[in-house]
Amino acid sequence: MFMFLFLVVALAVVVGAVTLSVIGGGDSAPLPDVAPERLDDPLPPDRPVNHADIETLRFPLAARGYRMAEVDDALGRIAAELAERDARIADLESALAGAQAGTQATANVSMRKPIEGDQQ
Secondary structure (H helix, E strand, O other), X not given: OHHHHHHHHHHHHHHHHXXXXXXXXXXOOOOOOOOOOOOOOOOOOOOOOOHHHXXXXXXXXXXXXXXHHHHHHHHHXXXXXXXXXXXXXXXHXXXXXXXXXXXHHHHHOOOOOOOOOOOO
16 A cells, blocks of 8 residues: 555656646746758859868768758769769860870871982
């Protein structure tokens, strides 16, 4: 009987403490709503992404890791810029190969004036 009375009193104290803390929260009342953590896109829109931009990129945490949409957007942008750079590098390499082939062809052609006695 004593144990039952002790549990009833303890339960009443816990319920009273919770009620007072919720209702009588003072000036602050309940906790204020916190704005969700969002990615401030640190990837620069006005210039290509560089190594330092990638190193400083940090994603906000979500309930189960990272927000997939934000990670997908950042990876998509980086992939597009890498594809653009790869295409530009390929264009420059083909232009360089063409210029080198043109230089070699010009070097093989004799630039001296033929002498009357030379046979061609």
